[in-house]
Amino acid sequence: MEEKIIRIKNLKKEFGKNKVLRGIDFELNKGEKVVILGASGSGKSTFLRCINRMEEPTSGEIYFGDTLITDKNIQKMRQNIGMVFQHFNLINNLTVMQNLILAPVKLKLMDEETAEKRARGLLKHIGLLSKADAFPASLSGGQKQRVAIIRAMMMSPKVLLFDEPTSALDPESIGDVLSLIREVAEAGMTIMIVTHEMNFAKEIATRVIFLDQGKIIEEGKPREFFEQPKTPRVREFLEKVL
């Protein structure tokens, strides 16, 4: 039997009267790369952000492994659930190196020396070792996002959530960021990604889910999903974006 990383039961989220998620059931197996598609306002980002409680769910249950995620244990859970944001969110008052080692050292996952060594290795790998002591303000968007990805990797998470990781980038840096995500995926990381890069979605996904008005209305293997969509709504969507 496959190892379940995340299980979600009847997840609902309302912002005031606005029902953004209307009951989502979902399971994520180890090693899967799930791409979440949907029109804007369909609840994709909210869905992703409920998993690590960047948004407080209105109701429903989310399990990480066998553990029900609650307000009490969320801090611990987040150490295993990495997140990469649309706007990078590198910490402005810390250098690149400090951004990378802050959480692992503060949470005593490793000592400072080990963390720095690991950070240097990762920075070298993405070609940004020379920026170790630079502040985020001096980096380009693509550089910031690649640092943000290795910052998440520093925690050795069990799953990595990508919330539109290339939407705020100029076309030139999108390729760099996508190839780093591809590399992380190929290394075996379990991934959930909200993206508008359809070609990348096709290539990387092991499963595609499509959200419409806060519900998963279709899911399947990328080949089936893109070539033989079952619902008219998905067909309509694909015609527009492809």
Add this chain to the structure above:
Amino acid sequence: MDDFFNKVVELFTTPEYIESLLHGFVLTMQISFFAIIIGLLLGTIIALIDTAKKSKWMILPKFICKVYTTIIRGTPMALQLFIMFFVIFAIRGFPQVIIAVLAFGFNSAAYVAEVIRSGIQSVDSGQTEAGLALGLSRFTVFRKIVAPQAIKNIIPALGNEIITVIKETAIVSMVGLYDLNMAAKDIGSGQNMASYIVPMFTAALFYLAVVYLITFIIKRIEKHLRKSDSRG
């Protein structure tokens, strides 16, 4: 012109005059200093309560802070001073300087709270999310990420508030305290209008010197804090 010159000489050669001015200056600085300390401490506490995550335990403290800042910011400082002197501390023999310090401190706290609150809220929420998503506690996120960035926004406005308090303490002369403002009036009084000119402008120079010094210090601190904004 000769007359003016003579007045200047008179002011600086009459020991009682100089003593009065210095005495007034010291009192102004004492009241300002302690009022600013109270303002900063109380103001910080109010701001932290105001920006704390909403929960049922915070409803009452948040409400109290809201009422406090609304009343303080919505009524004249001079009236607050009178209320402190003639209503709340209308106790015979209670040290007047302490009443003044409290009046200005309590007043300043409301403005300091506002400055700190808006400083904290001006930090992009993505910064907090980044820290929380990594599994850091709210406290660590505040201390390592939000506070250092908020301070950059807070320091200049806080400098203004300090300057405001120093200048505003001049109204203690209304309740009979002998501060710098009162000293200037006292030295000039009993003669003619011209006799006011020299002590009043001298007092103005004292205030200006202090304000200038504080502005200078704040600018230095700002420059120091801007390091992480530099691109390159």
